[in-house]
Amino acid sequence: MKVAPGAWRYTIVPLAAAPFAVIFSVGASIALLVLSLAIIAFFRDPDRTPPPSGVVAPADGTVSVLRPEDDRFRVGTFMNVHNVHVVRSPFEGTVREVEREPGGYKPAFSKDSDMNEKVHVRLEVPPSSFESSFDVTGQTKEVGDTGADARLDDVLREQEADSRETNDVSRDADDATGDTKIEREPVTADVTFIAGAFARRIHPYVESGDTLERGERIGHIAFGSRVDVLFPPGIDDDDIAVGMGDSMCAGETVILQPMEYEQVE
Template sequence: MNLAPGAWKYAIVPLLAAPFAVIISVTASIVALALAVGVLAFFRDPERSPPPTGVVSPADGTVSVLREEGDRVRLGVFMNVWHVHVVRAPVAASVVDVEHVSGAHRPAFSKDSDRNERVHVRLETDSPNLPAPTEPGHTADADPAEPDDGSADPEKTDVSTGHHSRADVPDSEAEVTLIAGAFARRIHPYVESGDELERGERIGHIAFGSRVDLLFPPSVDLEDVAVEPGDSTTAGETVVLEGDTPGLEVETVGFDRDQSDFDGSAGDDEPDANHEP
């Protein structure tokens, strides 16, 4: 069984403690062993087989968010404790930027989670699985209530949600956001700017779960999305947006980059490590 990087770091202590816990009681030893097995289960990383077409879910879990934000559509997947916590690329794309944003650690299913710590993985894609833009070269329209005097910040963060709001979003841009939760305080991106990703390829994991958001390109409308709140998803396999053109012909998508020396993370005590795959 494949394990996400860092699994043994969490499992080794209870695993080594289990035989010594017998001195206290058999029950204590069993509890320690069960804890170690549970940690390894959290970090399991099975192979996945993307379907021939379509945009795939970036995470295992339950669809908890599906809404329009300006001219973009946001899909949020909540990962519970029993889900696989490895995050995958929804489409074939190039990594434009990986950004760590500090924040709180509220429960991922609460409204306050919009202020949680997160890692944004910004992608550029020309995937045939995405709808063609209605107008070539279309970009998000500026707010008509604000005069375009050149003073507006082309990229800013909505203080009420922590989400990016950009006035010049190209049709080729998508964004996957890994969001920390009350217990999931370690976000581990595997990628950095300039990396080329296949559809369904691993891009990171969140230690002990939480939430993953997919912000579709502007060409995607809400009615294009093939899932709805409450639906279960499987990372790299569940189609969240139907595509008419075959994607990559692969049976499984495994580790396509060397992670043997991986120790990068974004968390409470290492806020600047998110760019080290």
């Protein structure tokens, strides 16, 4: 079973103590072994396969926050102790900044958790991560055009298999219409790790300049907490595909479907 980096540092003490504890108490020795197995299970890191399109959940757990913040929108996921605690990137993009913000250690499910210690991973994301307003010919599609949606899925599958520059969004027309290229600046989106009452160790795996794929591992939080996605301007609650209390699977649950995204300057 694959586990998150650093998991063994938490496991080694109870695991090493278990054989010696049997001298004093068989029950204590068994308890230490069970604790070791529980810690390993907590840090499990299963593989995940993102769907062909859509913004994916960054963490396992339940939706605990859905709220607008100025011209942006936040989706928060509360991770319980039994959830996988490896965090994944909801989008493809480039890491612009990793910032650690000092704070407290209130329970992650409480309103006061907004004042807790955080790590912000700020990403530059291509607008194509959010939109389905162009089909394979570069023509705008109408809402409800399922054929265009299917073509978009095909394009996204091809894009995931190819290396491409995240600062460019290209669409090539067919020979009859000539070549068309659309270039737009990336937008900013944040993934925020929030510490909790017991989760006092945030471990990001990424640094400024790293290029990420959708669903790629970007860090983990030790022993439960919350992970938020702060979308760029132009996304609101009508665009979000999940509701309060919904179960989330990191890297697989779609929290925002491709849409007709209008970039806001």
